[in-house]
Amino acid sequence: xxxDADTIRKDFxxxxxxxxxxxxxxxxxxxxxQKPRVVIDxxxxxxxxxxxNIHRGVYQLSAEATLEYEAVRTRVADxxxxxxxxxxxxxxxxxxxxxxxxxxxxxxxxxxxxEIVITTMEHHANIVPWQMLxxxxxxxxxxxxxxxxxxxxIDHLVSLLGPRTRLLAFxxxxxxxxxxxxxxxxxxxxxxxxxxxxxxxAQAVPHxxxxxxxxxxxxxxxxxxxxxxxxxxxxxxxxxxxLESMPPxxxxxxxxxxxxxxxxxxxxxxxxxxxxxxxxxxxxxFGAAIDYLETIGMDRIADHERSLLVYATERLGEIPxxxxxxxxxEKAAVISFVxxxxxxxxxxxxxxxxxxxxxxGHHCAQPLMNRMGVPATARASFSIYNTREDVDRLVAALxxxxxxxx
Ligand SMILES: Cc1ncc(COP(=O)(O)O)c(C=O)c1O
Numbered sequence: 001x002x003x004d005a006d007t008i009r010k011d012f013x014x015x016x017x018x019x020x021x022x023x024x025x026x027x028x029x030x031x032x033x034q035k036p037r038v039v040i041d042x043x044x045x046x047x048x049x050x051x052x053n054i055h056r057g058v059y060q061l062s063a064e065a066t067l068e069y070e071a072v073r074t075r076v077a078d079x080x081x082x083x084x085x086x087x088x089x090x091x092x093x094x095x096x097x098x099x100x101x102x103x104x105x106x107x108x109x110x111x112x113x114x115e116i117v118i119t120t121m122e123h124h125a126n127i128v129p130w131q132m133l134x135x136x137x138x139x140x141x142x143x144x145x146x147x148x149x150x151x152x153x154i155d156h157l158v159s160l161l162g163p164r165t166r167l168l169a170f171x172x173x174x175x176x177x178x179x180x181x182x183x184x185x186x187x188x189x190x191x192x193x194x195x196x197x198x199x200x201x202a203q204a205v206p207h208x209x210x211x212x213x214x215x216x217x218x219x220x221x222x223x224x225x226x227x228x229x230x231x232x233x234x235x236x237x238x239x240x241x242x243l244e245s246m247p248p249x250x251x252x253x254x255x256x257x258x259x260x261x262x263x264x265x266x267x268x269x270x271x272x273x274x275x276x277x278x279x280x281x282x283x284x285x286f287g288a289a290i291d292y293l294e295t296i297g298m299d300r301i302a303d304h305e306r307s308l309l310v311y312a313t314e315r316l317g318e319i320p321x322x323x324x325x326x327x328x329x330e331k332a333a334v335i336s337f338v339x340x341x342x343x344x345x346x347x348x349x350x351x352x353x354x355x356x357x358x359x360x361g362h363h364c365a366q367p368l369m370n371r372m373g374v375p376a377t378a379r380a381s382f383s384i385y386n387t388r389e390d391v392d393r394l395v396a397a398l399x400x401x402x403x404x405x406x
Pocket of ligand 1: 030031093094095096123126173174175200202223
């Protein structure tokens with residue numbers, strides 16, 4: 001059964017809000033997704049009637065909050081195909097997950113002259129932590145090329161892999177181009193060479209079914225807020241033996257087994273990586289988001305967004321002077337574009353006046369923008385609550401923008 005976005009919209013209270021007196025067309029889900037009422041209610045109910053700290057109290061409220069929090073861990077593991085719930089570490093977001101790996105696994109495994117391979121289409125979150133690690137350890141960062149269409153050059157990537165390559169870190173889906181990378185192929189290439197792999201799934205998890213075991217990656221990271229959950233809850237998935245071999249990240253309460261002034265014994269995975277009071281309510285809200293997505297079905301979501309992408313790509317072709325940046329055959333419902341000499345920020349501002357929210361800028365992917373020969377783009381990204389009518393409104397507003405400037 002195809003997804004009915006008009007019905008889905010009713011689950012999201014934000015669409016009752018008018019923008020400059022107009023209905024909201026929200027085309028910035030790649031930055032952050034809107035929240036369904038079930039998520040908002042679960043958080044609010046938790047604070048109102050079930051709130052307590054976790055992993056500490058012997059009293060009922062705390063014990064139940066702990067159960068609820070840990071149930072989300074199991075829920076996430078099932079959702080992404082992790083064989084063991086202990087492989088799910090709760091962090092704030094994808095950025096923190098990557099930094100955790102760089103600061104723990106990276107400090108142990110990366111030495112002078114070792115090499116880390118990434119791609120040209122990475123978000124800054126999957127560049128800067130590796131650059132910082134390489135600087136600390138005297139390692140080398142190598143970057144796989146992409147084509148003019150925004151497709152990863154796998155031959156070039158393979159040519160970069162050598163005896164000193166320790167890590168292949170790449171995005172599953174480009175936030176700025178929409179390109180979908182062949183994740184399983186890339187993790188196989190890494191595994192066959194004994195190279196650890198980290199997949200940045202921030203733009204993949206909201207849009208398609210994920211099975212980390214089938215993908216065969218060592219690490220997989222994503223943010224709950226892009227998956228209709230609240231801000232403050234993200235996930236680091238790691239294969240259990242890898243996580244167990246890693247030193248802890250932050251030190252403090254909850255991540256220990258015992259502490260004395262002579263020394264500390266650390267807790268087992270996953271507690272070893274979750275020092276201090278976590279964002280309990282956000283994790284619990286994130287659980288509601290996963291429940292919500294599963295009632296819709298990830299395959300239906302992927303089909304809906306694919307059909308919106310085809311329709312939007314076709315319709316945007318009607319605008320004079322509009323050029324789509326990123327035209328890979330395998331694409332998520334993200335369309336980056338430039339409109340001849342109109343600055344993307346001007347496009348964003350004019351569209352805002354029409355009640356249309358898009359992103360304008362470098363999308364935290366400055367090296368990618370340089371590669372594509374543009375300083376910035378305007379970006380429309382689509383999700384479950386977007387309709388063809390949203391696309392039509394976008395196209396009409398862009399026509400108007402074009403006319404204003406020419
Ligand atoms: C591909 C990709 N990786 C990582 C991130 C970072 O996500 P967060 O800011 O939630 O840590 C983003 C956010 O836009 C992204 O699109």
